[in-house]
Amino acid sequence: MARPALRKVDRPEEGGPRLAHLDRDRRLVEAAQADPARFEALYRKYLAQVYSYAFYELRDHHEAEDATERTFLAALTNLGRFEERARPADGEGASTFRVWLFQIARNAVAERRRRRYRRPEAPLEAAAAVAAPIDLEADTALRDDAAAAWRAVGRLPGDRRRALTLRFVDEMSTAEIAGVLGRSEGAVRVLIHRALRSVARDLDDTSR
Amino acid sequence: MTGAYPGRDSHEVDALITDRYLEALLAAHARGADHAPAGAEPAPSIRLAADRLARDLPRLHPSFRFEEALAARLAEVAARMGLSAAAGAEGLVVPLPGQGPPRGADLAADLDDASEDSRAGIGRPLLIGGALTSAALSIAGAAYVAWRLNRPPSSAMVRAARAIARTRPV
Numbered sequence: 143m144a145r146p147a148l149r150k151v152d153r154p155e156e157g158g159p160r161l162a163h164l165d166r167d168r169r170l171v172e173a174a175q176a177d178p179a180r181f182e183a184l185y186r187k188y189l190a191q192v193y194s195y196a197f198y199e200l201r202d203h204h205e206a207e208d209a210t211e212r213t214f215l216a217a218l219t220n221l222g223r224f225e226e227r228a229r230p231a232d233g234e235g236a237s238t239f240r241v242w243l244f245q246i247a248r249n250a251v252a253e254r255r256r257r258r259y260r261r262p263e264a265p266l267e268a269a270a271a272v273a274a275p276i277d278l279e280a281d282t283a284l285r286d287d288a289a290a291a292w293r294a295v296g297r298l299p300g301d302r303r304r305a306l307t308l309r310f311v312d313e314m315s316t317a318e319i320a321g322v323l324g325r326s327e328g329a330v331r332v333l334i335h336r337a338l339r340s341v342a343r344d345l346d347d348t349s350r
Numbered sequence: 351m352t353g354a355y356p357g358r359d360s361h362e363v364d365a366l367i368t369d370r371y372l373e374a375l376l377a378a379h380a381r382g383a384d385h386a387p388a389g390a391e392p393a394p395s396i397r398l399a400a401d402r403l404a405r406d407l408p409r410l411h412p413s414f415r416f417e418e419a420l421a422a423r424l425a426e427v428a429a430r431m432g433l434s435a436a437a438g439a440e441g442l443v444v445p446l447p448g449q450g451p452p453r454g455a456d457l458a459a460d461l462d463d464a465s466e467d468s469r470a471g472i473g474r475p476l477l478i479g480g481a482l483t484s485a486a487l488s489i490a491g492a493a494y495v496a497w498r499l500n501r502p503p504s505s506a507m508v509r510a511a512r513a514i515a516r517t518r519p520v
Contacts (some may be wrong), residue, residue, distance in 0.1 A: 173495045177432065178427070178428035178432050179425065179428045179432060180429040180430075181428055181430065182421060182424065182425065182428075185421065185424055186421075189411070189412065189417060189420075190409055190410065190411045190412075191409065193410060193411065193412045194408075194409045194411075197410050198407075206412070207412055207416050210412065210416075210420070211423070213418050214420060214424060215423070215427060217426065218424055218427055218428060218431070219431070245362050252448060258404060260360075282450075287402065287406060288406040291403055291406040291407060292406070292407065295403070295407065306403065307407075308403055309372060309376075310376075310403045310407045311407050311409050312407075312409070313376055313380075315373075316369055316434065328362060328365075331359060331362070331365035331366060331368070331369045332362065332365040333367035334365070334368065334369065334372070335361075335364055335368040335369075335392075335396070338368060338396045338399045338403075339395070339399075340402055341399045341403065342395040342396055342398065342399035343395075345398075345399060345402065346395070
């Protein structure tokens with residue numbers, strides 16, 4: 143079954159230079175640093191990824207939009223300080239710009255969460271249920287297993303949930319996730335493994 | 351279990367196997383295939399959970415309206431950044447027409463700007479060569495220039511520059 147996702151996976155060109163893909167955003171970043179108007183290419187490229195991350199974290203359409211907006215505005219205004227530093231060890235398609243962008247997104251989401259705690263609102267799942275027009279649970283009502291997966295991920299504690307979202311939704315490598323979460327690659331691998339074990343148990347309970 | 355991965359404990363080995371499986375699984379999905387190629391596989395429960403998440407967790411896109419509104423806002427910010435960069439590279443501070451401060455005052459204002467941060471978020475009053483903003487031509491802009499010229503000097507360098515400016519004929 144095709145995955146219902148907006149996906150774009152960049153791959154190195156056949157026979158192209160081995161290192162060219164390691165900093166796949168370098169040209170776009172340099173262009174935007176020279177002319178901020180050219181930031182739009184980076185924005186269009188990563189909008190869905192950043193928004194998805196925010197939505198999976200906040201489970202509210204409006205809050206996800208707010209966090210997305212803050213992320214891109216902060217990225218644009220601070221782009222001059224960014225330096226591409228992807229290494230071969232970071233894997234194919236690694237982009238430190240993406241890691242940097244998601245570090246900003248993580249902070250923006252955390253800020254939204256803090257505001258939510260100061261001003262308590264409906265629980266996460268209730269918020270998601272009324273989050274029109276993108277209402278994942280309603281959209282997937284006919285697919286109970288998909289809704290169960292969505293809920294199982296939502297029940298995970300902080301970094302486990304974030305790691306799974308970055309891995310499965312944003313398709314980041316372990317090295318990139320380590321950069322975003324500020325952990326070692328080994329720690330991220332264990333985090334994801336344990337998160338999957340929790341999800342497996344959760345899904346198993348749901349299906350009984 | 352750890353034979354193929356010496357120096358690692360069983361948790362790390364399990365995590366590594368899961369990681370390799372996910373790499374293969376997500377790469378297979380990117381190619382449009384449903385399953386990861388056969389290889390070292392994690393425990394069946396982990397594999398099933400991974401398969402389901404890879405299949406069922408969608409990437410979301412915000413509304414077109416939001417996307418375009420944010421694009422417009424970013425373009426606006428980018429334009430301002432471009433203007434100030436160009437102004438910083440080429441612009442000069444010049445007196446407002448009819449409000450001509452003595453020569454040298456611009457130098458004093460520059461030094462004053464450099465000696466204090468832009469805490470109020472107010473840009474340089476008028477820039478030519480890089481950018482000319484409508485705000486700089488406003489009454490508020492004129493009042494700001496006047497205030498900057500008359501307020502007490504804040505550093506020795508500024509005081510010196512202003513003193514020189516005052517001694518020179520206009």
